Amino acid sequence: MTSNVNATAAPTLxxxxxxxxxxRNEADVHGAxxxxxxxxxxxxxxxxxxxxxxTVVSELxxxxxxxAPAGGSLWLRLQAQGLGWIEVVAExxxxxxxxxxxxxxxxxxxxxxxxxxxxxxxxxxxxxxIESTVGVGTTVRAKKWLQAxxxxxxxxxxxxxxxxxxxxxxxxxxxxxxxxxxxxxxxSRAANASSSALPSKPGAMDTPRxxxxxxxxxxxxxxxxxxxxxxxxxxxxPLLAIIDVLGHGPEAHDxxxxxxxxxxxxxxxxxxxxxxxxxxxxxxHIKGSRGVAISLAKISADxxxxxxxxxxxxxxVSDKVTPVAAQPGILGGNMPRLRPRSFALQQGDLLVxxxxxxxxxxxSAFLLGTSRANLQNYAQAVLRGYGRxxxxxxxxxxxxxxxxxx
Numbered sequence: 112m113t114s115n116v117n118a119t120a121a122p123t124l125x126x127x128x129x130x131x132x133x134x135r136n137e138a139d140v141h142g143a144x145x146x147x148x149x150x151x152x153x154x155x156x157x158x159x160x161x162x163x164x165x166t167v168v169s170e171l172x173x174x175x176x177x178x179a180p181a182g183g184s185l186w187l188r189l190q191a192q193g194l195g196w197i198e199v200v201a202e203x204x205x206x207x208x209x210x211x212x213x214x215x216x217x218x219x220x221x222x223x224x225x226x227x228x229x230x231x232x233x234x235x236x237x238x239x240x241i242e243s244t245v246g247v248g249t250t251v252r253a254k255k256w257l258q259a260x261x262x263x264x265x266x267x268x269x270x271x272x273x274x275x276x277x278x279x280x281x282x283x284x285x286x287x288x289x290x291x292x293x294x295x296x297x298x299s300r301a302a303n304a305s306s307s308a309l310p311s312k313p314g315a316m317d318t319p320r321x322x323x324x325x326x327x328x329x330x331x332x333x334x335x336x337x338x339x340x341x342x343x344x345x346x347x348x349p350l351l352a353i354i355d356v357l358g359h360g361p362e363a364h365d366x367x368x369x370x371x372x373x374x375x376x377x378x379x380x381x382x383x384x385x386x387x388x389x390x391x392x393x394x395x396h397i398k399g400s401r402g403v404a405i406s407l408a409k410i411s412a413d414x415x416x417x418x419x420x421x422x423x424x425x426x427x428v429s430d431k432v433t434p435v436a437a438q439p440g441i442l443g444g445n446m447p448r449l450r451p452r453s454f455a456l457q458q459g460d461l462l463v464x465x466x467x468x469x470x471x472x473x474x475s476a477f478l479l480g481t482s483r484a485n486l487q488n489y490a491q492a493v494l495r496g497y498g499r500x501x502x503x504x505x506x507x508x509x510x511x512x513x514x515x516x517x
C-alpha cells in the first residue's frame with residue numbers, strides 16, 4: 112500500500128457538528144446559550160460574533176417558551192471547515208404566525224416587550240429563513256458565516272407562510288419586537304419587575320429583593336432605544352447598569368441588548384467579579400462595534416462599587432447629592448484605565464443612574480426635593496424635567512435598604 116495521496120482525489124466531506132436541545136422553559140434556553148458559547152470557543156471565534164449568536168439563540172429560544180405551550184427544539188449546527196458557518200434553527204408547535212410581514216416590521220410587538228424579535232435576529236444573521244403555518248407551528252433558521260466575505264451577495268431573507276385548515280389561535284400571533292417607546296415607557300417597576308435586559312437566567316432575579324424602577328424614552332423619530340438598563344440580583348447584592356450605545360435606532364438597540372445579555376451571562380459565571388473586571392471583559396467582547404457608554408454599580412451590604420466609561424452618570428442621593436461621572440472614553444473603542452470608586456450607603460439612600468439623554472445639569476435640589484415614595488414617579492420626574500428629545504434618554508433609580516444574604 113502506498114502512502115502517496117492522489118492529487119486528483121475527491122476531498123473528504125466533513126459533516127457539520129450538530130446539537131439538538133428540547134426547549135420547554137428558560138433553563139433550557141440558558142443551556143442552549145451556554146452550548147453556543149462552548150461550540151464557538153472551540154474554534155476561537157471572535158467575542159462579538161459569539162455574543163451575537165448567543166443573543167440569537169436566546170431570542171429564538173424565549174419565543175418558544177413564550178408562545179409554544181407544547182415546547183419546541185433548538186438546533187445548533189457548526190461547520191468549521193472551509194468558509195465555515197453556524198446555523199441556529201428554532202422549531203415549535205405553537206399557534207403559528209398569521210401575518211409574517213407584519214411580524215417582521217421593526218416596531219411591531221404583540222406583547223409590548225423590549226426584545227429584539229424577528230427583525231433583530233434577521234439583522235444579526237447573514238441568511239434568515241422563516242416558515243409558519245397557523246395552527247401548526249413556526250420554523251426559523253438563522254445562519255452566520257464565520258468569514259465575513261462568504262456572506263456577500265447571499266440571499267438575506269426568505270419568508271414563507273403556509274395555509275392549514277382553519278384553526279383560530281388562542282395565543283399571540285407573532286413574536287415580539289421592540290415596542291415603540293413613546294412617549295415614555297417604564298422599563299421596570301419597583302418591587303415586582305425583572306430587569307429590562309434579556310429574559311432572566313438562573314442567578315438573575317425574577318422577583319427582586321429590592322426597590323428599583325427605570326424609564327426609557329427613545330430619540331424623537333425612533334421606535335427603538337439604544338439605551339438599556341439592567342438590575343441583577345447577585346448573591347451579595349444587586350448589580351445595576353445603565354448602557355448608552357453610540358447612535359440611535361435598531362442597530363444601537365441590538366448592541367445594547369448584546370451588552371445586557373453578556374452581563375447576564377458573565378455574572379452567572381463570575382458573580383463575585385468586580386465592576387472593573389466586568390467592564391474590561393465586556394470591552395473585549397464588543398471590540399470593533401460602534402461603542403458604548405456605561406456605568407455599573409455593584410452593591411454589597413452597605414457599600415457600593417462604581418465604575419463607568421463614557422458620558423453616563425450615577426448620583427448618590429442621601430442628605431446630599433454626590434455625582435459620580437463615568438470616565439472619558441468608549442467601551443469597545445477607546446478604553447481608559449479604570450478607576451473604580453467605593454462608598455458607603457445608608458438605609459433609604461437612592462442611586463440614580465442616567466444616560467446622556469438626561470441633562471448633566473440635573474439639579475441637586477431637584478433630586479433631594481422630589482418625593483421618594485414611588486420610584487417610578489421619581490424616574491419619570493427626572494425624565495420629564497431633564498430629558499432631551501433629540502437623544503435616547505434613560506433613568507434608573509434604586510433605593511437601598513434590603514439586606515442580602517452573603
